[in-house]
Amino acid sequence: MKTMKWLIKREMWEHKGMLFWAPVVVATLIAVLALAAIFLGHNVNFNDDGDAISIGKVTIEGAMRMRIVQTMSQAYMASAMPVLMMLSFLVFFYCLGALHDERRDRSLLFWKSLPVSDFTTVLSKVLLALVVAPLITIGVGTLLSLLILLAGCVMMLAHGTNLFGAVLATPDFYLTPLRLVGLLPVYILWALPTVGWLLMVSSMARSKVFLWAVGTPLVTSLLLVWAEKALHFGINAGWFVTHVVDRILLGVIPGSWLVFEADKIELNHVPHELAVPETIFGASWSTLGGTSLWLGVAAGVAMIAAAVYMRRRREEG
Known part of the structure; x- marks a missing residue:
């Protein structure tokens, strides 16, 4: 456990600019733009069922106030x-x-001189990609969302409506970021084929890693489409693209499982109510019952094992 901890720290030291500072810089830019829009705008607008309503200087009460509080507490993580x-x-x-x-x-020669197995080293990279990086991003995103929510409440207060107490008393205000963290296991399982594929290609390719990783499945897809249309081989190229290419290239996109399993899940919600976050949370976890997910997990594990094997054999580029 101590060895794994230091391996992950080493990866963070080497890639801190990419995995930590890049999200922080993007979040800072978004915060600056959002705060400028909030505090430099002439009016505060609330979108109710697709219609923009100008808040102006009127104190909002009743059903409209509750609708605004519900929207802010449920969707502020957007x-x-x-x-x-x-x-x-x-x-x-x-x-x-x-x-x-x-x-x-050539740093591989140095790391191989240490009493650390190839399996442990590759596993540390998998954990950084699937656990540490998402947690960092969620943390940065949560701070950004809270800052913008706070700014919105301050602006509403300046226009005569105090929403601080109502928002803080809403359970969704606390549950929304927790649900996001609760989706991490779902993300790990769906992203595993992509992470496995990329690590395997990274361990095998001597150069042009991006072309090998992206070009190989795309060229294979084009060949299958050509064989299906021109040679009438009876190959289902569409199935290959959807179940293989998309899974090994797009699995690391958060929420991609809602697209992969779109024909099997339903985001049922009350009319005129937001379909987030509870509905999406439940629908996301329901995808774990599908066969395609676990076939992808098995393939991801197999490709990670291949990456470990190739790292053990190759000591130079």
Whole structure:
């Protein structure tokens, strides 16, 4: 356990700019733009069923006030969506260079001189990509969302409506970020095939890692489409793209499982009510009952095992 802890720390030291500072910089830019829009705008607008309502200087009470409180407490984490989407790029490119870069700069020879197994080293990279990086991103996104929510409440107060007490008394205000953390196991399982594929390619390719990782499945897809249309081989190229290519290239995108399993899940919600966050949370966990998920997990584990084997054999680029 202590060895794993130091391996993860070592990875963070080497990739802190990518995995920590990049989300912080993006969140800072979003905060500056959002705060400028809130405090420099002429009016505060609330979108109710698609209609923009100008708040003006009128104190809001009754049903409209409760609707605003409900929307703010349930959807305030939406401010973190750009940061969360950025996670997919960070994990993708980190895994792509995780095993290739240490061969290219010859640092692999140094790390192999230490009493640490290849399996433990590769596992530390998997944990950083699937656990540490998402937690960092969620933390940064949560702070960003709270800051923007606070600014919104301050502006509402300046316009005559105090929402602080009502928002803080709403359970969804506390449950929304917890539900996001609760989706981490779902993300890990769905992202495993992509992480496994990228690590395997990173351990095998001597150069042009991105082209091998992305070009190989895309070229294979084009060949299958050509064989299906021109040669009439009876190959289902669409199935290959959906169940193989998409899974090994897009699995690290947060929420991708809602697209992969769109025909099997339903985001049922009350009309005129938000479909987030409880409905999405339940629908996300329901995807764990699908066969395709566990086939992908098995494939991801197998590719990680292949990456461990290749790291054991290759000591130079």
